[in-house]
Amino acid sequence: MEYLKKLLKPHQLVSAVLYPATVFIAFLYATVGNPPETYFSNKRNVLNQFFVKIGWFWVTLVYFAYLYNVRSKRLQNTNQFIRGTIRYVFVTLYWYIMTQWLFGPSFIDRVYVLTGGKCSSLVQDDFKASAQLANVFQQQTCRRLGGQWEGGHDVSGHCVMLIHASLFFWEELSWMFYNFTAFVEMKVRDRAQYWSIVSVLAIASIWWFMLFMTGVYFHGHFEILSGAIFGVLGWATLYLGVFPKIPDIGVPSIYL
Known part of the structure; x- marks a missing residue:
């Protein structure tokens, strides 16, 4: 635990525990409950079908609303917008490789x-159909x-996306962990900023709830576990490995 405290910032400690714990509790409940x-x-169900x-459509929509209204202050700070877009590209590329395409089948399909x-x-x-398939x-x-x-091990793509996207949001809004008052003041000072943040929090809440439902009702235990591992891996690779080595990338602005 002491090693983790040295490696991770306080908000990262919380997220590193929250999502794996959610998966563990979900399939424990599914097993014995x-x-x-x-x-x-x-x-x-409506959350699965329409969200x-x-x-990734919702991730993109709410993130760029947040990036435009809050991080870049409606493009007054173009550097913040560019850096945020770079982070989004890296995060999206990981999701795309894992679940959509990797020079053919996705990583999960492979x-x-x-x-x-x-x-x-x-x-x-039906031997003809079987031969074609x-x-x-x-x-x-x-x-x-x-x-x-x-016949194979079906890594939970839902689990990968839900955790990967949630940890992305968690990092991008990490300043709130240390200065929640700034968010509260936005409700009076700048409602567009306030609602941009609320929209991100709303999607993040849906992702957490559906992660729990996925763990309870869908996929086997090892499929959920592997999905959780790959979901966390993207965050660990990017926010602990890549972004800190790029000046100012991933560092929340003190002044919003």
Whole structure:
């Protein structure tokens, strides 16, 4: 613990504990708590359909509203806007490689195939369809063609995105951890800034809640665990490794 205190700032200690703990408690509850079927155990619930499934759209929307109104003070500080955009590009690239595309299948799809997974036909003894689907190595393509993804280790892409995006928000709003009064004063001084921050906090809250629901109702324990590991890895690589080595990148402005 002492090593972590030396390595991490106070707000980072909180986030480094919060999200892994949420995942652990969720699948512990799923294992021993016998959770009942609820609205959120259905994948068609409104938060999953209209927020999580297009999660990076919401990340982009609320982050750039925040970056424009707060960090750059409506482009009065163009350096802050440029630096924030650079951070966003790095963070987005990690998410894209993990869940969307890595010179072909995404990293998660590659893990699935390397651990014995494949795309197979839903119809038994349909050898022609099975032969065609055997050459499909992307989960989305497999499902679009009417196949099923089976046999491998399915790293939870939801878990990766939800944790990765949440930790991104946590770092970008880290100044609030040390100066919450500045945020409260914005409600009177500059409502556009205030609501820009509220929108980020609202999406971050949805992400945390849906992370818990994912851990309770969807994926196996090891799939959630690996998703959590890769979700945290992006934050650790960028905010502990890359950004601190770039002057002023990732350092919250004292004066908002």
